[in-house]
Amino acid sequence: MHDNQPRTIAPNDLPAVITRYLAAHRAHDTATAVTTFTDDAVVIDDGNAYRGSAAIERWLDRAATEYTYTTELTHAQETDKTHYIATHHLEGDFPGGTVDLHYRFTLRDDLVEHLVIEP
Helix, strand or coil, rough: CCCCCCCCHHHHCCHHHHHHHHHHHHHHCCHHCCCCEEEEEEEECCCCEEEEHHHHHHHHHHCCCCCCCCEEEEEEEECCEEEEEEHHHHEEECCCEEEEEEEEEEEEECEEEEEEEEE
């Protein structure tokens, strides 16, 4: 019986495309980060949807410069071979100063098709 509940995995067991995205995002490397998404990908962040490569690239550029913060990958989960959750602890100069964010990835053809970022 499979109830589609996420199971904890080691962070280094996340798929390579997720690891590549997270490393590029952390390094503010928009050019590399955008290559991890499908052409028709959707990112949901702060209640806003960014559809397609151009919108995602603008979102990545803005996210890289809006606040100064540190991020640490604290938890990883796998629901199935296309759905993963990476939890990050952020500390910085954004409102509230600290937050744990869940990055919910949906993969297609070894690329990120859908990403939802939420507390």
